[in-house]
Amino acid sequence: MKIGELARRSGLTAYTIRYYEQIGLLPAPDKDASGQRDYDVSILTWIEFLGRLKGTGMPIREMLRYAALRGKGPATDAERRALLEAHRHKVRDHVADLQANLLVLDAKIAGYADAEKRIETENEQLSRKPLRARLTRAR
Amino acid sequence: MKIGELARRSGLTAYTIRYYEQIGLLPAPDKDASGQRDYDVSILTWIEFLGRLKGTGMPIREMLRYAALRGKGPATDAERRALLEAHRHKVRDHVADLQANLLVLDAKIAGYADAEKRIETENEQLSRKPLRARLTRAR
DNA sequence: CTAGGTGTTCGAGCGCACTCTAAGTCAAGG
DNA sequence: CCTTGACTTAGAGTGCGCTCGAACACCTAG
Numbered sequence: 001m002k003i004g005e006l007a008r009r010s011g012l013t014a015y016t017i018r019y020y021e022q023i024g025l026l027p028a029p030d031k032d033a034s035g036q037r038d039y040d041v042s043i044l045t046w047i048e049f050l051g052r053l054k055g056t057g058m059p060i061r062e063m064l065r066y067a068a069l070r071g072k073g074p075a076t077d078a079e080r081r082a083l084l085e086a087h088r089h090k091v092r093d094h095v096a097d098l099q100a101n102l103l104v105l106d107a108k109i110a111g112y113a114d115a116e117k118r119i120e121t122e123n124e125q126l127s128r129k130p131l132r133a134r135l136t137r138a139r
Numbered sequence: 140m141k142i143g144e145l146a147r148r149s150g151l152t153a154y155t156i157r158y159y160e161q162i163g164l165l166p167a168p169d170k171d172a173s174g175q176r177d178y179d180v181s182i183l184t185w186i187e188f189l190g191r192l193k194g195t196g197m198p199i200r201e202m203l204r205y206a207a208l209r210g211k212g213p214a215t216d217a218e219r220r221a222l223l224e225a226h227r228h229k230v231r232d233h234v235a236d237l238q239a240n241l242l243v244l245d246a247k248i249a250g251y252a253d254a255e256k257r258i259e260t261e262n263e264q265l266s267r268k269p270l271r272a273r274l275t276r277a278r
Numbered sequence: 279c280t281a282g283g284t285g286t287t288c289g290a291g292c293g294c295a296c297t298c299t300a301a302g303t304c305a306a307g308g
Numbered sequence: 309c310c311t312t313g314a315c316t317t318a319g320a321g322t323g324c325g326c327t328c329g330a331a332c333a334c335c336t337a338g
Contacts, residue, residue, distance in 0.1 A: 004314060014315085015297055034304050036315055049247070055240045060295070074254075081251035088244050091237060098234050101194045105227050108188070112220035115213075143284065153285085154327055173334055175285055199325070 001039040010047045025050065025060065025067055056091045140178040149186045164189065164199065164206055195230045 007014045020026040021037075026046070029037045053063050066083055069076035146153045159165040165186070168176045192202050205222055208215035 002315075013297080016295090018316095019296065031316095034315080035317095036304085052240045052243045056237060056244065077251055077254055081248060081255070084244060084248050084251070088241065088248065091241055091244070095234060095237050095241075098195060098230060098237075101191045102227065102230055102234075104191050105195065105223060105230070109220060109223050109227065112216055112223070115216055116220070141285075152327080155325090157287090158326065170286095173285080175334085 001041065001043075003037050003039070006039045006043065010044060011051070012047065020050075023060065023064065025063055027071070053087070056087065057094065058087055062087070140180065142176050142178070145178045145182065149183060150190070151186065159189075162199065162203065164202055166210075192226070195226065196233065197226055201226070 001009075003014045003017055006012075007017060010017070012020070017026065021028055026043065029039045029043070032038050050063060053066070062083070066080060069080045069083070140148075142153045142156055145151075146156060149156070151159070156165065160167055165182065168178045168182070171177050189202060192205070201222070205219060208219045208222070
């Protein structure tokens, strides 16, 4: 698989794929006779996992640590697991934070909704008499 | 209140406070005779609210839109409310996303845990005989 | 009177994660 | 053959949100 196809299939741009390779997040693939990158499909699994880490806000530096451990083989399993667990903790905290902030946001929105209602009520009260007057006059 | 105290009380740095003022996120406060910023405590409420928006990932550009509406008075209430509601939607989606990614992370971690258990079991099996042998010899 | 601490402005610099430009190579199709 | 399009490299540029440096002004305590 050449870089263009990998880009299409992974959702990354070719630029990003080369960048990830450059910083060591993706392993350097084999190159064909004319120097073009030739990827194995298995890279997609790794990219997808990286996407999960990124999707949970893991900075690239930390993904690099994980990638480095992975490169060293199964002896690093425990360390990798610890890294993921630590990250999971952070993400959970972050989610809790978001939810707390959402509550405040909800309250603020509810405040606007109330204000709107009060104004509607006032308008009703203001228009009740003129409305009747109009109807009366209409007869 | 001078900028240093506001920094302490708001959690922002003085640098950030000036920056926020510069981009229009904070209103320009009165200046005293020698040109120093003199803040009203009420600014703290606004800063705290900005913190909530930031805490939910709202980009500064959007906070600026909100701040601008706020500056135009209560006529913009409906628009402000709409802005907040749209943002709330995004945040909720984001939280859902995070949680989905967390599930994948959990599965990955569980995978490491399983691998570890399998190895422990193997070690147990490998060490069972020698262990007994040792205990037997110890008597 | 002077040293230290806090404030001022303006513009430059930083860390992150890409994103793109330039100049060139190469394979396949018309 | 020649064009087209996908690829290659090194390095520059972008957008975001700060963060800091330099040079200077001012107040307060010793």
